[in-house]
Amino acid sequence: MNPPPPRDAFAALVLHRRPQRARVGLSLGFVRTFAVPEIAEVLSGTGKLAATPKARAKATGAMMFALIGHGVESPAGREIVAELAAMHRIPGVDEELMRYVLACFTVCPVEFAAGTPAEREAAAAFATDLAAALRLPPPPGPTLAETAAWMREFETARFAPSEAGRALWHAVAPLFAARLPGPLARHAPAFAAALLDAPLRDAFTLPRPPLPLRAAARLAFHLTH
Known part of the structure; x- marks a missing residue:
């Protein structure tokens, strides 16, 4: 069997090889x-995410997975790009914020799903295509590792506690239940918090979960395919 074209490897990862892990990664992004x-x-300005977190998070995931699956230049892809472009026109959303959001939606699924070098290369190519379609500057560096490094620098400069950020976290944390084995679903907020790194916990003013819970959370979410 011939290997998939370079850009298709990213779609194969998130849609077929490890879709559940990729969805957790996308949620974390x-x-x-x-x-x-x-x-x-x-x-938080629209109130929609806090009011209907499941529907909004599901819509966001469906939009990104459809874009990854169909491609940026497909008819479906062009419709989604138009929706994303409309977000760019919202007051307060500048180019650097949009680049960061796109980086999160590309880097985080691949990292959580432990993508191969070929899949990481394909994800970087997808991010470049999407940035071009949105008329944004290309992602920093040609590799996903360089984009991830830029993300960390951006986060160091821009992460900060806010009431809106904390409210959004508490609204969506229960949604991680869908990614957990049945008996653990009722503990979704605690398990989800255990997946967060220190900068995120600080921004949401969350205590550091104990080591056993952090280890159990990683195991529980990585048992999915």
Whole structure:
């Protein structure tokens, strides 16, 4: 069997090889944006995410997975790009914020799903295509590792506690239950918090979960395919 074309390897990872892990990673990427006060204010401004977190998070995931699956230049992809471009026109959403959101939605699924070098290369190519379609500057560096490094620098400069960010986190944390084995679903907020790194916990003013819970959370979410 011939290997998939380079850009298709990213779609194969998130849609077929490890879709559940990729969805957890995408959810964590979404959550990362809440730690940037400017983004949190925009997301909370409509009230839709806090009021209907399951529907909004599901819609965001469906949009990104459809874009990854169909491609940026497909008819479906162009419709989604138009929706994303409309977000760019919201007051307060500048180019750097949009680049950060796109980086989160590309880097986080691949990292959580432990993508191969080929899949990471494909994800970087997808991010470049999407940035071009949105008329944004290309992601920093040609590799996903360089984009991830830029993300960390951005987060060091821009992460900060905010009421909007904390409210959004508490609204979406229960949604991680869908990614947990049945008996653990009722503990979804605690398990989800255990997946957060120190900068995110600081932004949401969450205590550091004990080591056994952090280890159990990683195991529980990585048991999914």
